[in-house]
Amino acid sequence: xxxxxxHDSYTKYSxxxxxxxxxxxxxxxxxDEGSTYLPVIGNMDDDQYEAYKDRGLFYNASYRTxxxxxxLSVKNEADISYPDSMEAFxxxxxxxxxxxxxxxxxxxREELTVGHGGSLIDYPPAPTNLxxxxxxxxxx
Numbered sequence: 001x002x003x004x005x006x007h008d009s010y011t012k013y014s015x016x017x018x019x020x021x022x023x024x025x026x027x028x029x030x031x032d033e034g035s036t037y038l039p040v041i042g043n044m045d046d047d048q049y050e051a052y053k054d055r056g057l058f059y060n061a062s063y064r065t066x067x068x069x070x071x072l073s074v075k076n077e078a079d080i081s082y083p084d085s086m087e088a089f090x091x092x093x094x095x096x097x098x099x100x101x102x103x104x105x106x107x108x109r110e111e112l113t114v115g116h117g118g119s120l121i122d123y124p125p126a127p128t129n130l131x132x133x134x135x136x137x138x139x140x
Contacts, residue, residue, distance in 0.1 A: 017114040024066060024113045027058035066112045073108050074101065085132055 006014075022029045022037065030037050031053050038056060040049050080100070082090060093100045110117040126140050 013114075013116070017116070020062075020114045023060070023062045026060040026063055030058050031056065062113075066109060069112055070105055070108050074105055078104075 019037075022033060034053070035049075038053055041052070044052065078101075080090070090100050092098065093103045098106075107117055107119070124140065126135070126138065130138070130140070
């Protein structure tokens, strides 16, 4: 399978996921998508369509519901036990500066938004008898 091949599930659900994400983002995103979500009615010209679109309202109950559920999910601080050697990982779980709490929130949000999610763990193979210093030296 080539790196740019799409799985059948992706092809089947990608439009649904796009809609779900647009709904989560709210009114501006829905309006920005134009006729994808707000079809032109009858023989509207561009000015009439823009006026129609500008008058439309989109109450974003999905955003409020998802954010409320994420908040409830992480309301109580999790009691996580880990060795001191994992502190750097906990503080920067995605190597973009995200604390593990932020990563958990984003994972829950994605699952609630599109009903699907995953994490790719890609780590280079390494010898098993390394000290912490040697692992850090090898950027592992």
